[in-house]
Every structure is written in structure tokens, then in C-alpha cells.
Amino acid sequence: MGGVLPVYADEIDEVKDQLQEVGQQINAQRGKLSSVKKQETTIMGQLQSIEKNIISKENEIKTLEQQIADLQSSIAKTEEEIKEAEKNLAEQNMLLSDRLVYIYEKGDLTYLEVLLSATDIKDFLTRYDLLSMIVEQDMELIDSVNHQKQQLNSRKNDLQVKQNELLFVQQNEKSKREELDAQKQEKKTVLSSVQQEKAQYEKALKELEQTSKELETLIRRIQAGTSGEQQGTGVFTWPTPSCSTITSPYGMRYHPILKYNKMHTGVDIGALSGANIVAADSGTVIQTGWLGGYGQVVVIDHGGGVSTLYAHMSTIIAANGAKVTKGETIGKVGSTGWSTGPHLHFEVRINGVHTNPMSYI
Ligand SMILES: [Zn+2]
Structure with missing residues (x-):
């Protein structure tokens, strides 16, 4: 055993x-x-695809939140209607039971007595009409009570359906939030794994520099095709009205991991995610969309060879090719691209080449 x-x-x-x-x-x-997949794609490309997932998840959540709010207000309304219907029903029930008690107590005998005590045929007919009316009113009252009961039941069914729907949407939203958290975690993991490895870090920064150079060429090419006439006032407004804290200045900065100086091509302004980003001056939008490590960007040509760039946006509002006026909202602060937290990376470029924005804002 x-x-x-x-x-x-x-x-x-x-x-x-x-x-x-x-x-x-x-x-x-x-x-x-x-590892093969990683070799195939660039670090910025990896970040971008994660970011796209994050943004689409955020949009899905927004839609679901709207649905939840709509359902909740619809449920509140239905509950109000049920309360009203119950009150009406109670009132009519009381009326009806009063009438029933009265009829029961007096019985048909009263009706007969009323008729028989008529003094003449005319009086008899008048009494008959009056009695018919009372009977008819009683019937109407019964109908009305029945109708109220039906309405109440259908409202209660509505409520049940809506509550089930709400539960379903809320569960859907919860799972979308979990997916979003997972995507955000993945971005963190990619960023931190790159930051821990010097070789990968250098590769990432090279990609950023490459994008910056490409941008220089792009801006020059676009500006060459315009009259170059000044479109703005020449005096810039601060690009994030809600925040003026510079978290990282323009210029060479010592890199703690690479242990040498690297160029920072703009200023970083620490602002909350979703805060408004406004056009520093009037001009024409010449570039919108994903730009590698810059994440979601808007570039505005102000004429006279001057352009401004706004990076890491969560939402782009300005349309490519649109004319914008100084102070107009062009997007929202985010953390797309090579960014570990929400901020605006703001650049001023003269003939495509970056320069210190602090001389302008
Ligand atoms: Zn920056």
C-alpha cells in the first residue's frame, strides 16, 4: 500500500x-x-508604437466615460419618473378604493333607490344620466390606475436594462484602464532599460539628433517655398499659459549616464498633462504629427525664417497648413516620444537651426 x-x-x-x-x-x-524584433525597430519607433496604443486606449476610455455619464443621468431620470409614477398610482389607488368602499357600503340598492324616488319621468331620466356618469367615472378611474401600473412596470424594466448596460460599460472601462496601465508600464520599461544601457542610450540620442537634423532640412525646404514675409508680431507669448517653470534649459548639459556634454535643443517647461499649448506668435502650421523622439509635434512658421516647435504633445489641435494666431491653442501637454513625464519641449529655430528660446519668450 x-x-x-x-x-x-x-x-x-x-x-x-x-x-x-x-x-x-x-x-x-x-x-x-x-531581441530580433528590437533590432529591427528603432528605439523611438518602439516608443511611438506604445504611445499610439496609449493614446487610442485613452480615447476609448474617454468615450466609455461619456457613455457612463450618459447612462447615469438617464438612470437618475428614470428613477425620478418611477417615483412620480408611484406617487400618481398611490393617489389614484386611494381614490379608487374610496369609491369602491362607498359603492360597497351603499350597494346597487342606493342607485335603485335614487331612481325609484324620482318624482316624474323627466326627473327619472336626469337621475339615470347622473348615475351613468358616476359609473363611467369609476370605470375611467380603474382604467387610469391600470395604465399607471403598466407604465410603472415598463419604467422599472427600462431601469433594469440601463443598469445592466451601465455595469457592462463600467467593466469594459475597467479592463481598458488595465490595458492602459500595462502600456504605460511598458513605456517605462523601455525607457529605463535604454537608460541603463549606455550603448542603447547613445543609439537613442543619435536617433533624436537625426530627427532634429531632418527637421532642420524640412523647415528650410518649406520656408524656401514661401515669400518669407513676417506673419507674426515678432514678440512671442509664453507657450504654456498655465505654467512657466523651466525644468531643463536650452544648451549643453552634462549627461549623467553618458558622462559627457549633450546639446539640449529647446527648453523644457513642466506642465500638467492636458494643459493648453498656445502658438507663441501668429504663423502657418507647417508640420504636425509623430516625429520620432519628439513624439507628437506642431511646427509653426512665423515668416522671416523664424519657426517654433512644440513637442511631446498628448493631443494636436492645430491642423497642418492652418493659419494660427498668437496665443491660439494648438495642442495639449503630454509625454509622447522620448519623455518620462508630461512637459512641453519648446524650440525656436532660425532658418531651421535651433537657438535659445529664452531670447524670444
Ligand atoms: Zn527637451
Whole structure:
């Protein structure tokens, strides 16, 4: 008897070992696959695809939140209607029961007595009409009570349907939020893994520099195709009305991981996610959309070779090619691209080349 159990346990152990081995093989394959995938895509491209997921999840959540709010107000309204219907029903019920008690107490005999005590045929007919009217009113009252009851029931059904729908939407929203959190975590992981590895970090910064250079060429090309006439006032307004804290200035800065100086091509203004970003001066929007490590950007040409750039936006509001006026909202603060927290990276460029924005704002 003692022998059966240990053999069984051994078999289980063996199967467990096999499973573990297969699991390790799967993990090794997965590791290879993801490192191949990483080699294929750039670091900024990786961040961008995560970011796109984050933004679409955020939009889905916004839609769901609106649905929840609509349902909640619709439920409140239905509950109000039910209360009203219940009150009406109670009143009519009381009226009806009063009438029923009266009829029961007096009985048909009263009606007959009323009729029989008529003095003449004319009086008899008048009395008959009056009695008919009373009976009719009683019937109407019964109908009305029944109608109220039906309405109340249908309202209660409505309420049940809406409450079920609300529950469903709320669950949907919850799972979307979990997906969003997972995406945000993934971005953090990518950023921190890059920051820990010097070689990867240098690669990331090279990509950023590459984008900055490409931007220089792009702006020059676009500006060459315009009259170059000054479009703005020449005097800039601060691009984030809600916040004026510079978290990182323009210029060379010592890099703690790379241990050498790197150029910062704009100023970073710490602002809350979703805060308004406004055009520093009037001009024409010449670039909108994803731009590698810059995340979501808007570039405005102010004429006279001057342009401004607004990076890491969560939402772009200004349309490409649109004329914007000084102080007009062009987007919202975010943390898209090479960014660990919400801020505006603001650049001023002269003939495409970045310069210190502090001389302008
Ligand atoms: Zn910056």
C-alpha cells in the first residue's frame, strides 16, 4: 500500500520536470524573437508604437466615460419618473378604493333607490344620466390606475436594462484602464532599460539628433517655398499659459549616464498633462504629427525664417497648413516620444537651426 503513492508522486515530478524544460525552451525562443524584433525597430519607433496604443486606449476610455455619464443621468431620470409614477398610482389607488368602499357600503340598492324616488319621468331620466356618469367615472378611474401600473412596470424594466448596460460599460472601462496601465508600464520599461544601457542610450540620442537634423532640412525646404514675409508680431507669448517653470534649459548639459556634454535643443517647461499649448506668435502650421523622439509635434512658421516647435504633445489641435494666431491653442501637454513625464519641449529655430528660446519668450 505504501508503494503506490510514491510512484505516483515520482511520475508527477517527472512530468513537472519535462514541463519546466519545455517552458524554458519557449522562453528562450521568445527572448530570441523579441531581441530580433528590437533590432529591427528603432528605439523611438518602439516608443511611438506604445504611445499610439496609449493614446487610442485613452480615447476609448474617454468615450466609455461619456457613455457612463450618459447612462447615469438617464438612470437618475428614470428613477425620478418611477417615483412620480408611484406617487400618481398611490393617489389614484386611494381614490379608487374610496369609491369602491362607498359603492360597497351603499350597494346597487342606493342607485335603485335614487331612481325609484324620482318624482316624474323627466326627473327619472336626469337621475339615470347622473348615475351613468358616476359609473363611467369609476370605470375611467380603474382604467387610469391600470395604465399607471403598466407604465410603472415598463419604467422599472427600462431601469433594469440601463443598469445592466451601465455595469457592462463600467467593466469594459475597467479592463481598458488595465490595458492602459500595462502600456504605460511598458513605456517605462523601455525607457529605463535604454537608460541603463549606455550603448542603447547613445543609439537613442543619435536617433533624436537625426530627427532634429531632418527637421532642420524640412523647415528650410518649406520656408524656401514661401515669400518669407513676417506673419507674426515678432514678440512671442509664453507657450504654456498655465505654467512657466523651466525644468531643463536650452544648451549643453552634462549627461549623467553618458558622462559627457549633450546639446539640449529647446527648453523644457513642466506642465500638467492636458494643459493648453498656445502658438507663441501668429504663423502657418507647417508640420504636425509623430516625429520620432519628439513624439507628437506642431511646427509653426512665423515668416522671416523664424519657426517654433512644440513637442511631446498628448493631443494636436492645430491642423497642418492652418493659419494660427498668437496665443491660439494648438495642442495639449503630454509625454509622447522620448519623455518620462508630461512637459512641453519648446524650440525656436532660425532658418531651421535651433537657438535659445529664452531670447524670444
Ligand atoms: Zn527637451
